[in-house]
Every structure is written in C-alpha cells, then in structure tokens.
Amino acid sequence: MSKFKKVLAGALAGVMAVGALAGCSDSGNKTSTSPSTTTSTSDETKTDTAKGFYDDVDTKDVKSIYFLNFKPESADKYKAIADKYKEETGIEVRIETAASGEYEKKLTSEMAKTDPPTIFQINGPVGYQNWKEYCADVSGSKLYDLVADKSLAVKDGDGVYGIPYVVEGYGIIYNNAIMTKYFATEGAKAASMDEINSFAKLKEVVEDMTAKKEELGIDGVFGSTSLKTGDDWRWQTHLMDLPLYYEFGADGNAIVNCFDAKELEFKYAENYQNIFDLYTNNSVTEKNLLGGKTVSDSMAEFADEKCAMIQNGSWAWGDIEKGGKVKAEDVKYLPIYTGAEGEEKQGLCIGTENYFAINSEVDEATQKASMDFLVWLFTSDYGKKAVVDDLGFVTPFTSFGENEKPSNPLAVELLAWSDKAASGDVKSVDWAFLGIPSEKWKSDFGAALLEYVQGQKDWTKVVDDAKTSWATERAAS
C-alpha cells in the first residue's frame, strides 16, 4: 500500500503545484501601493525611464526567484551572494548551475517545469532566436540603463531582450619569461614582442622558436590544439571569429551582418588556414594525437611552461593559476594575427556571449523581483565587491568605478587592450561568431578540422563543407 500512498501523494502534490502556480499568476495582476521591498542601495539614484520594468508592481509576495547560472566556475560564489541577498531582503535566490556545455539542455528541461528559472542566460542573437518567447523586454529596466555601450545588448525591434553582464576577450596568451629568453638567443627573429604585429612576423618567430625549443626548455611553441569533440570550441568558434569578422565587419556591424548572412563566402579561409597550420605545426603534440586532447590538457601545458603560447581568453586565468609555475606578471596577450590586410592595428577579440534574460512566462512580480536582484548585484557595495573579487567579471556597467576592476593578469591585460582600442591605437575584433547559425555548424566544422589535421580531408573540402553547412543550417533555423 505504501507505493500506492506514494503515488497518491505524488499526484496530490502535483495537483497542488498546479494550483499554486495558478495562484501565482493571479497575484501578478494585483496592483498595490505599498512600497517595494527591495533594498537596493541605489534606489534614490533611480533614473526616470519612459517605460520602466513593472515599476508599480509589488514584489512583497515573492518568496523566491530562480537563477540558472551558466558559469560552473562561479557556482559556489553565486551561492554565497544568494545567501547574503536573502539575509538582506528575505527573498530566496535559488541558484542552479549547468555543467560546462550543458546549458541549453538544462535550460530546455528546466523551462518546461512548473517552477522555471526566472533569470536565465542567452548567448546572443542565436540564443535569443531560440528563446524568443521566453525573454521579457527589459528596455525600461535599471540594469539596461547602466550598460555603458548599449550596442552590446540583444535587441529586436524596439525591445531589449538580453543584457550583457561580462565583457570578455581572447587572443594568444603568451609567457613573457619564455619570450624574453628567446629574444636573448642568437639570431632571434625579433627583439621584443612589440615587433610582432603581423602574421608574417609571428610565423617567423614561432618557427625559429620551434627550431630552438630545446634551448628554450619547451616541448612546442603552442599548447595542444585540443580537437576532442566538445573541446574544440577554441577553433570552431573562437578562431573562426577572425575570418567572420573580416568578411562581415567592413561596416562595423559584424555580428548583425553575420547573423543575417544566408551564405558564407569564407573569403578569409586562407587566413584561417595560415594560423591553424601554424598552431598545429608548432605544437607540443604531434598532429595525429590532437583528437584526444582537451582544453584542460593544453591549459596544463601552458601552466607547466611546456609551451610558450596558447589561444584562450580571460576566463582561463584560474587554470593557469592552478599550475602555479607561470608568474602572474609574465602572462600577456597577443592578438591573433592571420595575415589579413591592416592587421598591424588589430586588437584582441573583445565581446560577450553572456546575456541575462528575464523569463517572461513567470508573473510580473517575480519578473520584477528577479530584476531587482540583478540590479542589487551590480550596484550595491556588497554585490559589486563580489562581482569584482569573487566572480572576477569585467562588467559593461557604469556603476563600477575605476578602482572596481578585477586584478587578475588576464583581466588587467584585457582592460589595457580595450583602453588601447578606445584611444584608437588598435581596433578590437567583434565577436562575429555570435551569428553562427547553429551548434551543429560548429560541431561539424570542428569535426572537419580534426579530419583535416589527421590528413583525411583536403582544406578545400573543409571550406566547401563549411559553406554548404552554413547555407542549410541558416535556412533551417
């Protein structure tokens, strides 16, 4: 009988849950004049926006909100922030974290539940396309108001549906100690990093370094080009950004143009091949073994000083720090040069694929409470400190002062490069890859790269397949 009871209890609980949900959506329509319970410290500085974000809705009935976190490395830190928020406001913030690479899957299943995430993340225009029906228009919100560069946000018509919350950048990370050692060798092809500002020069230096690798004490110039399925995003997405940027970015709207492109010309395929070949020919690992390598493997090689350079971004500091061998002051960035025209002025690839979206399917009070949490996180003193010190984000928000920036070397370098870009010395490369039609395109391209490295596929075939796949994937979505 106990089984029967359990099933009965389950069924009853289910019915109750449905009832509770119905109750929730009712309460959203009630308007009340009592003041909002939010304790955001900067309420007094509230600016008058035309639309607002449910400003007159009362959130006092909201018991909890649910944030589906994208960054596994920050999971514990978000939990601490949530505890603090509950202490201050009494609203419970439920934090769930999806495993690396599993966010879309987790979100799909969580969204179908009766208690869906109220704050979730989309990865740009393609993610928005996928979750359109669930994204609330946040154009009137305080958080959007704080975004310094409004062009970063995900927009559709007049509405704003995704607010960027962290600015990231990637390039070739190099170990300055090893480079200095190289510059001191006899017949070095360059005297300092400043001289390396084009693919031709980079190639010359790298090939000379490979010849002298024993003298330099490294196994190869570049860390392994990790091509294991699921670990190939540095190549099929990030490196692919450069040809996409040069193909679509002529008028400064690389992301939009790329997203709108029905077809890929792959005009800069040769440039992609240049740099990709350079990586694999001068790698720690020989070509046939790259299919078994993961990102962690190659980061460990860099942290262990087995290689001098590695392509990765600002999120990789944790991995390098763990290795403990490389000194923080030796970690620097070099832009990814591919041999494109005018690349002497090219900067790092700077952008974001992390956008907050508010679930439009939950009731208004919960939507507002969710937004209140985000505003608190990025404006209150405690929140800002946590964002900078614990989460280590370089944010796009104006609420952060000059001295409120993360201090890890990759973040510092990123800020230095974006300052250079702001002053016009270099031009940052936009994240055009946000407009790649689908995950399938990326995984197919990654698989093709692996076959190319293993000598099973011609480069021309790789390029042709990428073009065909682009057209079909774009048409399908």
Add this chain to the structure above:
Amino acid sequence: MEKAIKKWFPLFALPTLVAFVIAFLVPFIMGLYLSLCKFKTVKKTEFVGIDNYIKAFSQDNDFLNALWFTTKFTIVSVVTINLIAFIFAMLLTKAIKGTNVFRTIFFMPNLIGGIVLGYIWSMIINGVLYYFGATITTDANYGFWGLVILMNWQQVGYMMIIYISGIQNISPDLIEAAEIDGANAWERLIHVTLPQIMPSITICLFLTLTNSFKLFDQNYALTSGAPGNKTQMLALDIYNTFYGRVGYQGVGQAKAVVFFVIVAAIALTQLYLTRSKEVEN
C-alpha cells in the same frame, strides 16, 4: 480464494497501473504528438504534421549513416558477446577450482556506469594507439572496434551468468543418456545443451540486441561520433539533433519515434523466432 483475488485485483494493480500511466503511457503519447510539432519546450507547441519526419530523412545523411553504423555494430557485438559469454559459461560450469571467483570478476565490469567506462576505455585505447601515432578518432574503424571491445568487456559477464544458470539447470540424466548413446562432446553440445538452454539464449539475445541498438553513454563518452559523425549511433544522433540545432527539437523527436519503431520491430521478431525454438524441460 479465487474470489478474493478477483475482488482485490483492481486495488493491488492500481499503483503499478498509475505508475505505468504516469511514467510511461503519458510521456509516450506526448512524444508521439510532439514528433508532429515544432516546439522549444513541451509547453509551447505548434502542429506541423509530418514535416519533421521528412526533414529527419532528407536534411542530411546523418540519420541514415547512424542507422547503418548502429546496424553493423549491433550485428558484430551481438555475435561476439554471446559467443564469448557462452564459452566462459561452459568453462566455468566445469569442475575447475575458483569458478566463483572468476564468475564474480567477469561480472564486475557490468556494475560500472557507461559514461565512466567510456572515458576509461578512451584513455586505455588512446594510450595504446599513442605508440602508433594515432588516437581513437583517427579512423572511424578504431572507434567501431573500440566500441565493440568496450561492450564485450561490459556485457560478457552479465550474459555469462544467465548462460551459467541455464547450463546448470540441464538435468545430468540427459547428458549421461547422450553419453551412453555414444554422442561425443560436440554432439552433446549441439543436440543436448543448446536446445536445453534456449530460454537463456532468448534472454541474452534480446538483451544484447536491444542494448547494442540503444547504446548511448558508451558511444558519447568514447568517441562522441568523431571523426566527422562517422561513429555516431542512432541514440547519439537523436540527442545531437534535439539539442544541436535551433528549432530542431521536433525533428529529433521524429527520429526518436522512428528509432522506437525499429527497436520494437527487431525485438519482437527476435523474440518470436527464438521462442519458437525453445523446448519444454
């Protein structure tokens, strides 16, 4: 007694029935319906008819390639697993010292989860291939045989236990009678042992056939379909279709329905064929 059973039958059957309806029937019918829809989450659906089924077969060759790869894999692994398991069972029912220890050891791999096994074996295989300057993703054939080895390692012990129980159930009288009639070891195996363990063979074939056909974890962890989706089996292809493309959930669902029909058809045919060969004890 009879009456009491009749009277209480609905009550006792109810928990299972409710569980069956909630956990099986409802999702199954929903699944069938969803395969005819364009949807993102199961709450918001838009009916599109058989469009998804057309796309499943026409969009690219992935599904058919996966079907072919799965078929090849299933044939090879069903034969090897059952053959090896049967040989082990024959050996371990002889009066050898320590048979119980061997039985336990052979059975143990079956207790480890598929994902873990996949990663362990990808390390082992890559470790060996490393000396030849290759990895498991170098060639689709490596992936294929890697999967076969992995499945054998995992399943042989389990099937062996089933065969052992079958062999132990054969009455010694039958064997003795055959011996007296002058049958040699081979004839005893073919004409006495095999017909007697037909029920075990039915179960083992059924299990290995469906397990191989529905394989997902091991495939996902060992090769993930690399190189170039060439070692992708049906379940993995469905998974990738469902999650890898914007707006393709319905197509993934349609593939899953086709997959279900194939698995059901194979399993039923096989059950019918082997059942008819079973003999009464």
